[in-house]
Amino acid sequence: MESRVLRRPEHVAALYRELSQCPALCSARVGPEVTSQYGGRHCTVYTEWSQQDLERAESLKFCRQYLVFHDSQAIVYSGPAGTCSEIKGELLSRESPSGTLKAVLRKASPGKGEEKQFLEVWSQNRKVKSINLTVLEKHGNVYEDDQFGCLSWSHSETHLLYVAERKRPKAESFFQSKTLELSSDCAEEERRSKAVKGEQFVYHEDWGETLVGKSVPALCVLDVESGNVSVLEGVPEHVSPGQAFWSPGDTGVVFIGWWHEPFRLGLRHCTNRRSALFYIDLTGARCELLSDDTKAVWSPRLSPDQCRIVYLENGALGPHQQCSRLCVYDWYTKVTSTVLDVVPRQSQRPFTGIYCSALPALCWAADSQRVVLDTAQRSRQELLVVETQSGSVTSLTSGAPLGSWSALTIERDLLVAKFSTPSCPPTLKVAFLPGAGRETQVCWVCLEAAAPIPEISWAIRPLQPPLEQENPQYKGIDFEAILLQPSNGVGPRKLPLVVMPHGGPHSVYTASWMLYPAVLCRMGFAVLLVNYRGSLGFGQDSITSLPGHVGYQDVRDVQYCVERVLQEEPLDSTRVALVGGSHGGFLACHLIGQYPDTYRACVVRNPVINIASMISSTDIPDWCLTEAGFPYAPNTLPDPARWAEMLHKSPMQYVTQVQAPVLLMLGEEDRRVPPNQGLEYYRALKARGIPVRLLLYPGNNHALSSVEAEADGFMNMALWLLQHLQC
Template sequence: MDLKKRTIFLECCRVSEVAREGEEYLFRQDWGEQLVGKHRPVVVMCDTKLETLSVLEGIPDHYSPGQVVWTPDGNGVVGVAWLHEPRRLGLIYCTNRVGYIFHLTLGGVFTLLSGDDQAVRSPKFNPDGEYLVWLERPAGGGHHAAHRLMAYKWPPSPQIKPDTIIDVVRQQEQTTGGTPFYGLYNLNLPRRCWAKDSRRILFSTPQLYSVKSYVVNIENGNVTELETPKGGQFVMDVCEDFVVCARSSLNSPASLVVGQLLATGEEENMRWFPVTTWQPMQALESLTSSFMTLDRNEEQNNSHCRCYNAIYFGPSSSQEQEIPLIVWPHGGPHSVFTDDFKMEAAFFGLLGFGMLMVNYRGSIGAGQDCVEYLFGRIGDSDVKDVHHATTTALKEFSFLDPKRVVLFGGSHGGFLVTHLSGQYPSFYQAVVARNPVIDVSAMFSILAQKTAVECGVEYNIKEEPSSEGFEKMKKCSPISHVSEVVAPTLLLIGKKDLRVPSSQGIHYYHLLRANDITTRLLLYEDNHPLGQTAVEVDNLINSVLWFYQHMN
């Protein structure tokens, strides 16, 4: 590239940061947590022959485009258009935002291909260009939920409507091999996910407490489960019927395997070959994993949503009451713990802690009815599920020490551990909460739709909830039990968190101190996941030190 062309290319890339006179302080909405400063995305075409960049015209101003792919003929693009008026509600962790699959020709003709009031993502063309598939769910509701797999016959036409290949699974269905299938919860499809025959698609999705891989025939909707050993399996890439997967478990870091996809109907018999291996680490491999199915049989009115699950991971012993226990509910709330490698879990386990990772009702991977069960019940059923799982584990595993039970959780997990320390004050010896939700009513202005749905309050984007609605939010919050807390509490807070603002944890810190509770707050220059390397290492070490200091 000569100097003149390179200068033109760079000028095309450069975005002016200089505001127009009089608009230097104009507020511009962005897409929030981990998308700060992202206001209005555009689709840019790079011509590698002419070495130029050009913005594709034709997308209406009230849409934000993303996840764009070329059409098979190269004369247009397909992508997701998120509706951003009247408010950008954030995309990180949220699959429930209103959006459309769109088609845009290079000539600027814009067409919507999917229906109204849906949330869509991950459009992919099959190799022969006859079908476009994507993931879809009803817009609104919980921040994550079960999806449909949709297929659209290409090229587009006003007479063509998308077909549903896999529908939202309410409870469970069966695969071709007779194994249970609880629906689609994967955030995206692999970048390359198609078999060479252009009729089968491969992906992975959480199912109860593991991640399983599947082949789906888009012509008949058959779902075939691929062999998964202990742990989880993630489809990473598919090319010419060679499938690369990552496999891991709680006590085995991820390794790559490769296999060749067999003919339709024979996929279950695929043979896998290792690509990478880890040098065995005896201390890690000695840790045990136990999978618990729990039943709240006292709730006869919700017979199909009485069950949930948990994973015990950590040391075992022939000695009774020897192992301290970390009770660890996941965040979300519509997320899940699965049997795949987690650095934090390995860290705690190698230091001698057992962990109980609880997938309370409301978790994904167990049917959409389970997800929706939590609506209107946060601060109640999820808290009781976690405590019930804890008491059950203490009975089932006699090597756990009931006098050394501590709490660890972030986001909604932080919401739960601060609830547990207030509702069961004499049971848990110490608490570590990372960016916890403390007062749901104070979160409404930030996560309006989410807080309303989870608390069972009617949501209207045009107005505030009633005073009764705010009172309900306050009552289901940990702050309503703060005067009962006795356990020493460590708060790990991100100053740049836009999902759960730091004011939540800081307010709780002051209330605990006013109640003479031993407490400490670490404030990091980081956002919601506290994922910067130095921050992650610091908060894990401080968490363990806090547990050591305050366990009996």
């Protein structure tokens, strides 16, 4: 009998091309309010999107603007203002508080092989300043990442604040000639005269995955009128500054400082690094600590009335992502209060806690009392409004269609958000935030719709582990999975199943648009996304239950989920495959070793294979110990018993039982799970005669997110599944 699974490579490629063109909504800004001569009010909503360009093998960025006409906190009319246009070379951009100026950090290559950074200031319809930061040589490259990076206007709109790599003295050989060649370049002569001998090859720590080369950040200020750049002094030497903004009255700068002593650990996806909120007083040249210095804090946001700063807080070390506290610091009383504390379990009210990688850049309501944020709540991403005085939490999306929401910005109570589901790409929505106590009356208006894909059906499945798989310290914790299925029926044969546990392990699948699952489902596969115990969004107890039980609790959760859906859905138990990345790859390799009779094929991206061998090469050695159940300290010494336990919890322990063919995809520049992990597994499988193929992507890190790697990876994955599931 014939299956309905799409098999021909050219058809699969065409389907991937079609769905990869669905753009991702990246950011939004609300422009100044304009009042017409007839009393009507309107504003513009500026949005930025990204999209894969397979021909250029790059991710392009484009913008589109919309008009929103409103009256008395109600939207009267909204619609696009013109077509979209591509954005070239912008690394960061920020409008001034009044909306009359815009700052842009841009990269450009004016000559062959040279790349320069420019800081531009735009006013109305022209560029009024363009500062070549590279030529000034006051600092190294400006940080454009979302970990340290910022571009902040002073309230007076006269200065710009940003973060850049601190300039290092030029280093040269001990044997460099002291005789300077005749040159008209006095600056070059001066640099040579200040060069440090014998330090060309000194190792400089950086902040790891996606932050390679970022070592010593510095706070920098541009005087917009004069064009002068200065590097702020006074930052404590033991911390690296970032996420900075101007204090009330422009008297100084507020920033987050991350401890980098005794050495730096990877920061990407790690909200557990010791850090604190600091203030540099520019009038008195002193630095002041504003928060507890034993915690991990991030994402500070100043209220519109410039009286309070809201930020997120976690415990230092432990799981890399956890349930967070929402804290508020009062600028004038100097008092810090915890608005929302860690939630151990979901109680009678539906709120399960805050699990944010960041607050929206603008998150305060106009009343400076309420904060809007998005966070996972079980397997959904919801928009919440938090009243900072009482700590009350109200969902803005509980009555909305099932799916996931993200807050992009809120300005003068006009809230801009995106919404998507596993069967519908991102749509752009706006609404006015109702007054306090009336938040549930929010009325959403769609600015940019996306067509749902009728061929995909999906549902969230709640799961309770059987009694024998309960964690005795954390009994009663449940979990969930999201099952995607082709909605046009199963055809002559039952559906093949692709099982995808997420990475982390402390992350989560939300009911949102994801390219790989969508294309697989359109091909004719059922796709099972498993949020095993330890996932975000289910309470802190769920997170805490997993460290010390990786390779056991999470593996059994996934297997139990697979067995349940095979019993209850029209799925083919003889055609089940695993796909996973990072810790998801760790679980996939565990499952094909522990349950070899269940799975017929496996595809893994940068998988953790041997925790014991990974600890000495990863940018997150603390992860290896923490997830294996041991405490971490920077001065931890090798311990044979702990290494044995880490190996015991690793997929390598079960490699002799593997029967399924394995496709490995590795990023050559991966600092998180270095490629030697996958190579170790490749050799072990080859030695045992198991069919195995390895793809090594140069220039790619842990995410394998380049357009070329993502597209090639999907095609190889799809063809591997088709071949070995005999579709």
